[in-house]
Amino acid sequence: MAKKFYQLSPDERIDRLTVSKDTKTALKRHQSRQNSQLIENYISDYNLPLGLLGNLIVDSQGYTVPMVTEEPSVVAAANNGARLLGLQGGVTTTSQESLTTVGQLLFAGVNADDLADFVVQHRDEIDDAARRAKSSIYRRGGGLVDVTVRSLPGQRTSVDFAIDTQAAMGANIVNTILEGERSVFDPFADRFVAAILSNYSPHQVITAQGKVAVADLGGQDIARKIAALSDFGGVDIYRATTENKGIYNGIAAVTLATGNDTRAISAAGHAWAAGDGQYHSLSHWQLSEDGTQLLGELTLPLPVGTVGGAIGALPSAQTALEILGNPDGRHLRGVLVAVGLAQNLAALKALSGEGIQAGHMRMQARALALQVGAQPDEVGPLVAALAEAEQLDSAVAQQKLEELRQHESQNSNPFRPS
Numbered sequence: 001m002a003k004k005f006y007q008l009s010p011d012e013r014i015d016r017l018t019v020s021k022d023t024k025t026a027l028k029r030h031q032s033r034q035n036s037q038l039i040e041n042y043i044s045d046y047n048l049p050l051g052l053l054g055n056l057i058v059d060s061q062g063y064t065v066p067m068v069t070e071e072p073s074v075v076a077a078a079n080n081g082a083r084l085l086g087l088q089g090g091v092t093t094t095s096q097e098s099l100t101t102v103g104q105l106l107f108a109g110v111n112a113d114d115l116a117d118f119v120v121q122h123r124d125e126i127d128d129a130a131r132r133a134k135s136s137i138y139r140r141g142g143g144l145v146d147v148t149v150r151s152l153p154g155q156r157t158s159v160d161f162a163i164d165t166q167a168a169m170g171a172n173i174v175n176t177i178l179e180g181e182r183s184v185f186d187p188f189a190d191r192f193v194a195a196i197l198s199n200y201s202p203h204q205v206i207t208a209q210g211k212v213a214v215a216d217l218g219g220q221d222i223a224r225k226i227a228a229l230s231d232f233g234g235v236d237i238y239r240a241t242t243e244n245k246g247i248y249n250g251i252a253a254v255t256l257a258t259g260n261d262t263r264a265i266s267a268a269g270h271a272w273a274a275g276d277g278q279y280h281s282l283s284h285w286q287l288s289e290d291g292t293q294l295l296g297e298l299t300l301p302l303p304v305g306t307v308g309g310a311i312g313a314l315p316s317a318q319t320a321l322e323i324l325g326n327p328d329g330r331h332l333r334g335v336l337v338a339v340g341l342a343q344n345l346a347a348l349k350a351l352s353g354e355g356i357q358a359g360h361m362r363m364q365a366r367a368l369a370l371q372v373g374a375q376p377d378e379v380g381p382l383v384a385a386l387a388e389a390e391q392l393d394s395a396v397a398q399q400k401l402e403e404l405r406q407h408e409s410q411n412s413n414p415f416r417p418s
């Protein structure tokens with residue numbers, strides 16, 4: 001019987017693709033045994049650029065921060081924001097002492113008060129079930145911290161389990177404990193719907209604060225404009241969504257580099273941004289009373305870990321953590337929120353000054369150069385030529401590249417310094 005697609009080896013899957021021989025060879029060249037075990041239907045590795053944020057100061061400690069992103073200008077902007085914040089001593093962070101992740105047992109057609117009474121009466125059994133389901137997290141100092149019952153519209157009820165997952169992000173740990181709890185809630189089995197971790201993470205919130213001297217920004221006008229722009233993020237969902245996307249440009253890049261779950265942090269962040277019913281920016285900037293400083297604050301949940309999931313399985317995630325100095329979870333969260341604040345500052349400054357497009361297009365020109373087929377030693381001259389162009393698009397880039405190549409064939413080699 002023919003093998004199913006998922007039963008094939010990576011090479012066999014590649015051979016079934018309708019792509020050129022060269023593409024197949026390239027795919028086969030970039031395989032790794034380690035990654036082939038991480039996901040299903042694996043065929044090859046997919047490379048992304050890893051860049052560095054040079055000097056981020058968080059709670060008086062300097063970090064070199066690895067960032068993985070495909071978007072030009074993100075790393076440059078993060079460095080710019082971190083430099084400005086660093087001039088005033090860097091970013092300070094505050095967070096809750098103990099962090100928990102919530103898991104839900106969901107019931108339909110049940111009175112929430114009945115479940116609340118049941119939880120009070122059976123609390124010891126609930127604790128025992130959690131301990132039995134995942135004894136190792138108790139040995140590590142974590143485990144079930146709290147159980148609460150939430151009444152939802154339409155006779156729906158959520159029993160929320162707050163679980164301390166220690167150094168792990170904890171999705172699997174929480175789901176394992178929830179599975180163990182199901183039998184305790186047997187009397188409600190006919191109304192049980194699902195047991196699942198929640199990515200809403202109000203118990204993982206961290207705040208970063210930083211300041212910039214107005215003089216370092218280029219004067220009162222730009223500082224006032226940044227504050228005014230920040231106010232838009234508090235009242236306008238169109239502006240707030242873009243501002244938060246910019247914040248996650250940096251945070252997601254570090255999250256990805258360290259092998260953490262980028263979807264979990266952004267889902268948690270956007271839900272937090274809409275927590276009071278109105279979606280708003282996660283950050284806020286305002287002028288100090290004496291008008292000499294711009295004060296910034298960013299608050300968001302960061303459900304990340306330093307162990308577990310793909311972190312231990314991905315050598316590049318281990319490398320990223322080593323570059324960061326192997327931080328514990330508290331310090332990793334501090335770095336992430338500080339990167340978000342730096343990224344946000346740089347974006348607001350660019351928008352309030354020369355406009356976002358000037359800086360972006362300089363970086364975009366590099367991507368465009370690669371897109372039209374420029375070789376590595378042609379990228380620099382082509383970007384310089386594009387900087388002079390009135391329009392920036394692929395047709396212009398193609399034309400400029402051809403001109404440069406013609407020039408090269410007529411002269412010795414204009415791309416390489418003699």
Ligand code: NDP
Nearest residue numbers: 136165166167168169170171172173261264307308309310
């Ligand atoms: P794991 O399932 O890998 O569990 C954590 C592991 O880390 C355990 O094996 C634990 O070992 C080990 N560990 C070692 N040291 C510690 C320590 N100090 N504290 C805690 N654990 C330690 O990962 P998670 O439970 O963290 O789950 C994260 C993964 O789940 C991510 O890959 C995520 O993408 C994925 N996921 C996410 C979902 C979501 O967000 N909705 C849903 C499902 C999965 P031991 O067992 O010996 O204690």
